[in-house]
Amino acid sequence: MHAAHTAMTPAAQALKTLQADDLFAGGEDVQQTDIAVTLADGELFEFTGTLTGPAELRNKPPRDGLHVVPVVCMHLKSTQPGGPSHCYVERAFTDATRGKAEAFIKDLKRGTPMTVRTRLAELRVSITHPTFIQPTEPTNAPAAQKA
Numbered sequence: 001m002h003a004a005h006t007a008m009t010p011a012a013q014a015l016k017t018l019q020a021d022d023l024f025a026g027g028e029d030v031q032q033t034d035i036a037v038t039l040a041d042g043e044l045f046e047f048t049g050t051l052t053g054p055a056e057l058r059n060k061p062p063r064d065g066l067h068v069v070p071v072v073c074m075h076l077k078s079t080q081p082g083g084p085s086h087c088y089v090e091r092a093f094t095d096a097t098r099g100k101a102e103a104f105i106k107d108l109k110r111g112t113p114m115t116v117r118t119r120l121a122e123l124r125v126s127i128t129h130p131t132f133i134q135p136t137e138p139t140n141a142p143a144a145q146k147a
Contacts, residue, residue, distance in 0.1 A: 045123050047087045048115045049076035055108035057101055062092055070098045072105055076114055088126075089116050 052075045059068040072091045078084060093101040108114075 043120050044117045045120050046115060046117045047076065047078065047084065047089075048080050048113070049078045049087060051075065051108060051110055051112045051114060052077050052086075053110050055105040057098075057105055060090070060092070069094060070101045072101050074108070074114065076116070079113070087116065 060071045074089045076087045
């Protein structure tokens with residue numbers, strides 16, 4: 001019995017192109033297994049969910065803050081049990097790759113299933129309903145001097 005062959009949507013083709021050309025640009029050693037995806041220099045976080053609205057292309061300043069670049073922005077709702085419930089994703093492009101960004105978001109509408117991976121070091125966390133907040137002493141720094 002053969003699995004049915006399905007044609008790639010333009011968004012899926014654009015994503016494939018992004019992964020091949022842009023996602024890990026810089027030559028990192030990427031290994032993929034059935035269990036997890038890891039980089040030679042650290043672990044990756046993976047989030048699977050559905051878009052809560054269409055993906056958008058915005059112009060934002062990059063980390064250097066010198067000029068604006070095209071940035072794909074997406075809000076996702078989790079389809080994974082036990083993980084974070086929502087995720088906001090930004091993926092910066094260069095001006096030269098704006099066309100790839102536009103092609104990528106063209107078919108990304110509300111309800112589109114998505115998987116996002118990032119290095120743990122790049123992950124930002126926002127806690128909207130904490131059940132506990134308390135100041136603590138730093139564990140890797142000398143105790144603060146009392147005034």
